Amino acid sequence: MKFPRKPREQVDINLAPLIDVVFILLLFFVVTTTFTRETRLKVDLPEAVSGEAQQAAEPQTLEVLIGVDGSYSVNNQPLAVNDLKHLMDKLVEASGGNQDYPVTISADGKAPHQAVVTAMDAASKLGFSRLRISTVEAEEN
Template sequence: MKFRRPREDSLEINLTPLIDCLLFLIIFLMISTTFNKASKLQIVLPEAKGEASKAPRAKALEIGVSQSGVYTVNGQELAVRDPRQLQSAIEKASGGRRDMPFVIAADGKASHQSVVTVMDIAGQMGFVNLNISTKMRSENP
C-alpha cells in the first residue's frame, strides 16, 4: 500500500488585518487626545515717569555685572567670578555699613544667575536698600 505524503502548505502572513487594526488605533488616539497650547506667562511691566529727588544722595555701593559675568565693585573689576571674593570685596567697600544704597548695574544681556548671585549676597549680608540700575528710554525713536 502506497500512502501519499501530506503536502506542506506555505506559510503566509496576511498584513491587511494588522494594518486595519493600527489605523483604527491611530484614529481613536487622534480623536481622544486633546491638544493644548502651552500657555506663556505674559507680564506687562509698569511704567514710571519719575523725577530725581533733590535730597542729597548718600554714597552708594555699586556692583556691576558684565555680559560675560564679570563683577565690578565701585568700578574695580574682580579677578575671579567667585561669590566669596565678591562678598569680601563688598564687605571691604561698604566698611561694615548696611544702610547705604546697594545698586546693581547689570548689562541687559548678563545672565540671570549672575544678577541673582549679587542679590543673594546682598541679602545674606543684610543690605536693606537694594536698587537695580536702569537706563531711561528716550521718547524719540
Template sequence: MRIRDQRAYDEPAIDLVPLIDVVLVLIIFFVITTTFDVRSTLQLQLPTASPQQPAPPQTLNILVNADGRYFVGDREVLRTDVEAVKQAIAEAAGGDRELPVLLRADARTPYQAVVTVQDALAQLGFRRIAIATAPEPQP
C-alpha cells in the first residue's frame, strides 16, 4: 500500500508589496525634491506706470507673488505675518537701515500682502522704499 504525504507543496512566489512600498517612497521623494526651486519659475506681472529712473545697484529686493507669498533677497518667508517678514528683512539687511529697498509685487497680489511688507519695513526703520513697476505699453 502506498502512503502519500498529506503536506501541501509550497509554490515559490515573489511578494510584490515591499517592491510597491519602495517605489512609492521613491516617487514621493522625487516629487518633493523637484519642487524646491520654485522661484526660478516664478512669473510676476508688475503693475504699469510711467518710466522712472532705475534702482541703485545695492538694494534689498523684496518680492511678493500673486498668491501673497514673500521672498526677501533669495529666501522665501514661510509665514505671512508681520513678525516673520520683519525677521527675514532684518536678517537680509543686517544693521544697515539706509539700504534702499525695492518692493516687487505682482499686479494681482492682494493689497494686504503689500501693506504687510510696508508695515514691516516701517517698523524696522527703512525709509528708502521703491515699488517696481513695468513701463506702460506704447500705443
C-alpha cells in the first residue's frame, strides 16, 4: 500500500532582521571608532661620532622637524606650505616673539640640504641665536 506523502513545506529564512542587525552594528562601529591621523613626521636622524648629549630639557624649546621630502613641522605641528615665509610665521607663533628659546633642528638623514639651510636661515632672520642640530650617536663597529 502506498501512502500519500505530505508535501514538504518551503523553509524560508527571513533575512530582514539579520540585515537590520548588521546595519545597526555597522553604524555603531562607525560612530564609536576614532580616526586619528598621524601628524608627526618620521625622521631618521643622521649619525655623529663627536658632540655632546643634550642637557636637561629646557622649559621651552622650539623643535623644527624636517622630513625626508623636505616638509617642515614646528613643535609637532606640520606646516601647510613648506617655504621660508610660512616657517618663519610658525616660529614666531610658537615662540610668542621670544628669541631666547633654543631652536633644535631635527632633519632626516636623507632630507634635502636646502631644507636644512632654509630652517637655519629662518631662525637666523628671526634673531634666534641658540641653534642646535640633532643627531644620533653612531654605533661602534
